[in-house]
Amino acid sequence: MTNEKKLFLPQPIPTPLLEAARVLRRTMTDAEQLLWHCLRRKQLGGFRFRRQHPIERFVLDFYCYEARLAVELDGGQHNYTDIKVRDAERSALLAYHGIRVIRFWNNEVLSTTEGVLQRIYDALNE
Template sequence: MTDAEQLLWYCLRRKQLSGFRFRRQHPIEKYVLDFYCPEARLAVELDGGQHNQTKNALRDRGRSDFLETQGVCVLRVWNHEVFANLEGVLERIYEVLQQRAGVHYGRNDNLPPP
């Protein structure tokens, strides 16, 4: 894990963020997500400077589009944000968790299980 991932994981592990459970390096199909909350179907992806390059940005967009077709919301956070404003990053994650936690997937939905 990168330094930013280690710092964020320290804050997310053991249900520290309002009781939401996160997994790290969670696979979905051909992708491995940095952090994933099954209850809210939320992926948190940390991006470094290399993600600014056009080729990488396009790949990230394709990855996010695919995950969204699977019912997974993708929240992208820059590494430097974790270091500069960790509290703000955690607040943003918490807000999305609150929005997503009310989303329930019934048997008739064609979504894979969390």
């Protein structure tokens, strides 16, 4: 067994995906703004989150690299069958890369913020 360290070479993020993430950061929903206010600056258990973080061909609403946890907020459009299928495919691809995904409805974040934060905290500490 050798003590060689693998050199990490990050993959460049495609420009359109990077720009999409930037636009999403500027146009966050009320629920995203509220949750970001609670997650930023390591406020939840000392874990650092990134908002609108590009991975593969997706932009994750919130992502904690340390815990390999993605937090996705969904609006009513996620009730449609085609979007449910796309969300499942996305979650499966992220799981393949070792990233867990937890989802909340926007109205859930707005009405029961403390409960949502507790569930995120629990997932971070699993």
